[in-house]
Amino acid sequence: MGYQDQIVPQEDAVKKLTDEYAVKPTPELKAKLVRETDLLRYLRNAAKGVPKDRAQKAVTRAKRFVLNKIVP
Amino acid sequence: MLVIRQEQMQAMIAGDETQLESVVADAVRAANPERVKDYEKDVLDSMVKTAVARAKSHDLSKAEDIAAFAAVMFEIAPNFDEQRDIKLVLNDAHFPPAERFYQLFERVPDDAWAEAEKRYDELVWFPSRSAS
Numbered sequence: 160m161g162y163q164d165q166i167v168p169q170e171d172a173v174k175k176l177t178d179e180y181a182v183k184p185t186p187e188l189k190a191k192l193v194r195e196t197d198l199l200r201y202l203r204n205a206a207k208g209v210p211k212d213r214a215q216k217a218v219t220r221a222k223r224f225v226l227n228k229i230v231p
Numbered sequence: 232m233l234v235i236r237q238e239q240m241q242a243m244i245a246g247d248e249t250q251l252e253s254v255v256a257d258a259v260r261a262a263n264p265e266r267v268k269d270y271e272k273d274v275l276d277s278m279v280k281t282a283v284a285r286a287k288s289h290d291l292s293k294a295e296d297i298a299a300f301a302a303v304m305f306e307i308a309p310n311f312d313e314q315r316d317i318k319l320v321l322n323d324a325h326f327p328p329a330e331r332f333y334q335l336f337e338r339v340p341d342d343a344w345a346e347a348e349k350r351y352d353e354l355v356w357f358p359s360r361s362a363s
Contacts, residue, residue, distance in 0.1 A: 192273055194357050201351055204266050204306065211344035214303045214311075215336050217262040221302035223252060224261040225295040228244050229235075 162206040169199045237293075244294040251294055252279050258298035259305050266305050278356050281309065285355075289321055290328035300332060307348045309355035314347035316340065 173195050180188045207213060234290055235243075245251035256279045265273055282301035289312065291297050303311055312321055317341045321331050 190357070193271075194353055197353055197356060198351075200266055201308075202246040202351075204263070205348055205351075209341060209344075210307050210348045211336065211339070211341045214307050214344060217302040217306040218299040218333075218336075220262040221298040222295045224258045225244060225298045228254065229240055 232322035255298045262302040296329045307349040310352045312349040
């Protein structure tokens with residue numbers, strides 16, 4: 160199954176957990192919600208295209224941001 | 232002519248570990264805002280701490296290199312450095328650590344990056360939460 164196909168089931172899982180957490184806000188549920196939300200963000204991000212190109216763009220942006228702190 | 236030494240430059244960017252983590256968190260947000268939007272501060276702080284430690288384990292020391300490494304962890308996978316081809320380049324002692332990291336984009340093929348992404352391991356981000 161590709162990343163795109165995994166997004167909807169993962170959205171459902173996060174929604175279900177969010178609802179559960181609203182009713183029963185335990186630390187365990189919160190931890191699970193954080194983990195599953197991160198997994199959803201990962202899937203959405205991964206579905207965006209070629210990983211190597213995305214990684215390179217992320218590097219350029221992060222580095223530029225830091226260096227701009229010296230030379231705005 | 233004004234000459235700024237590397238140490239002075241690093242001090243201007245981030246004088247201590249707390250500042251470094253703060254700069255890296257901001258850099259990660261700048262690199263891919265969608266990826267980390269709405270994360271609670273304590274969650275993102277913990278992830279950034281993990282990323283900084285991981286970057287340093289590869290002997291990266293400049294704030295801009297650490298931030299760049301962290302950005303790849305968020306963009307691809309927190310354990311991207313465990314992929315075989317990527318690991319080979321990062322461990323290549325013929326080059327200085329930062330150079331090895333930037334060489335990844337010349338020396339590691341696309342399919343290795345795809346494999347690194349596929350092997351996403353959230354336990355790197357949330358090790359203490361694995362039992363829940």
